[in-house]
Amino acid sequence: MNARMGGEDVMRKVEIELNGVKVRAILYEERAPVTVAALWSALPFEDRVTHAKWSGQMFHTNTKLPINIDTSQWGLGVENPVGFQAPGDIVYLPSAREIAIAYGDARFTWVIGPMYVSALGRIESDMTEFAQKADRLQWDGAGRFVIRRLTEA
Amino acid sequence: MVKPIAIEFDGHTLAGVLFDDKAPDICNRIWQALPLEGQTTNTIWSGDMLRLWVEISEPERQENVAGLHNPGDILFIPRWNGLRFVYGQARMQGPSGAHPVPLVGRLQGDLTSLAEFGRRIEWDGAKPLRVMRR
Numbered sequence: 001m002n003a004r005m006g007g008e009d010v011m012r013k014v015e016i017e018l019n020g021v022k023v024r025a026i027l028y029e030e031r032a033p034v035t036v037a038a039l040w041s042a043l044p045f046e047d048r049v050t051h052a053k054w055s056g057q058m059f060h061t062n063t064k065l066p067i068n069i070d071t072s073q074w075g076l077g078v079e080n081p082v083g084f085q086a087p088g089d090i091v092y093l094p095s096a097r098e099i100a101i102a103y104g105d106a107r108f109t110w111v112i113g114p115m116y117v118s119a120l121g122r123i124e125s126d127m128t129e130f131a132q133k134a135d136r137l138q139w140d141g142a143g144r145f146v147i148r149r150l151t152e153a
Numbered sequence: 154m155v156k157p158i159a160i161e162f163d164g165h166t167l168a169g170v171l172f173d174d175k176a177p178d179i180c181n182r183i184w185q186a187l188p189l190e191g192q193t194t195n196t197i198w199s200g201d202m203l204r205l206w207v208e209i210s211e212p213e214r215q216e217n218v219a220g221l222h223n224p225g226d227i228l229f230i231p232r233w234n235g236l237r238f239v240y241g242q243a244r245m246q247g248p249s250g251a252h253p254v255p256l257v258g259r260l261q262g263d264l265t266s267l268a269e270f271g272r273r274i275e276w277d278g279a280k281p282l283r284v285m286r287r
Contacts, residue, residue, distance in 0.1 A: 050275050053195050053202075056248060105248045111200060138194050141278030 012040060013150040016090075016101070016123065016130075018049070018059075019143040023130045024150060025090060027121040032080035035092060035118050038067040039099075044148035051137035054111065057104030058085065059134050061145065064097035071095075078118040083107075087131070088123035099147070103127065103134040156184050157287040158258065160238070162193070162270050163280065168287060169227065169260040176216035176257045179229050182209055183236070183257065188285040191235070195275055198248070201241025202228075203271055205282050209234060212255075219256040220244075224268075227258035236284065240268040 012027040027036045042065055052058040071077045071094045078094055085091060085102040092099055093108070093115065100108055100117070108117045123130070137143050156171035173180040183189075191207040202222075212231055222228065222244060228237040230245070237245070238260065245254045260267065274280055 048276075051195070052197055053275065054198065054200050054246075056198050107248070109198075109246075111242045138197060139192075139279045141274070142276045 011151065012036065014043065014121070015146075015148050015150050017144070017146040017148075018130055019133045019136075021130050021133045023123045023127050024125045025088075025121050025123045027090075028080060028119060032118055032120055034069055034073075035067075035079045035094070036120055038069050039065070039092070039120060040149070042066045044146060046144070046146045048142040049137065049145040050142045051134075052100070052106070054109040055100065056102075056106040056109075057087075057131075057135070058100050058102045058106035058108065059137050059143075060100040061098045062142075065099065067094075067097055069094060076116045078116050080119045081116040082119040083114060083116055086122075088127055089119060090121040090123070091117040092120050093117050101134070103131040156180055158187065158284060159287045160260065160282060160284050162267070162282040163273075165266040165270070167260045167262060167264070167267060169225070169258055171227070171258040172217060172256065176255055178214070179212045179216050179255055179257050182212060183229065184286070186210070188283060189236075190281060190283040192279040193270075193274060193282040194279045195271060196237065196243075198246040199237075200243035201239065201268070201271055202243040202245070203238045203240060203267075203274070203282070205236045205238070205284070207235055209236070215255055217256050218253045220251065220253040222256070224264050225260040226256055227260065228254050229257045230254045238267065240264055240271045
């Protein structure tokens with residue numbers, strides 16, 4: 001079910017910016033309605049992101065998102081849980097209140113091993129340049145990240 | 154023959170040894186290549202582990218293979234080259250999971266400065282590190 005605006009179904013879309021490169025993404029309102037709504041209300045969100053050290057070609061936010069949701073309602077502690085990610089996938093870990101984005105081969109992992117995370121959306125525009133910026137994070141250090149609304153719900 | 158080494162980074166020096174009794178061929182290749190200097194990044198699959206991007210000649214076989222690692226461990230991964238330095242919780246991994254690799258040496262003493270170096274690289278980017286004979 002998409003958000004309604006002006007009588008038409010309008011999918012919630014966001015713009016993600018990494019070190020000046022922008023891509024567009026859709027959010028999974030139907031599959032993760034609670035978490036997506038909470039994220040939506042927290043936008044725009046800006047942070048310094050760093051490259052993953054356990055998860056492969058992925059980067060993550062470092063400041064806790066201003067999202068408070070009751071995760072006890074979901075058996076695995078996350079809404080719309082996934083154990084694997086594809087390039088462009090946007091995932092969320094409620095316990096850390098962090099967003100992670102895969103730009104290549106990746107699997108959300110921490111010291112205890114792979115973890116379930118909430119699949120919140122995916123990048124739908126060409127992400128070639130975005131992936132190059134993401135890959136540079138391991139060489140250049142933390143980068144500027146912004147996620148902002150593209151549509152109004 | 155003991156092969157004592159040291160690493161230098163960000164104004165710090167740590168002593169270590171190569172396990173030439175357990176991994177003689179690989180350690181000799183490393184020893185012959187010293188001093189080595191290159192850029193250091195964090196690994197992207199393996200946790201608190203630094204990768205020093207330098208060229209070391211390829212060994213003919215694996216030696217002293219270890220599946221679990223401790224802070225201070227020095228690792229060499231055939232076909233992926235360079236050296237790895239463990240500074241915290243880490244396990245050599247890739248997209249297909251964990252894979253045992255040759256344990257070729259160990260850094261000695263207080264590793265606090267190395268751990269801080271690893272954390273700073275995460276935020277500030279790659280930094281140089283030098284390995285030399287001691």
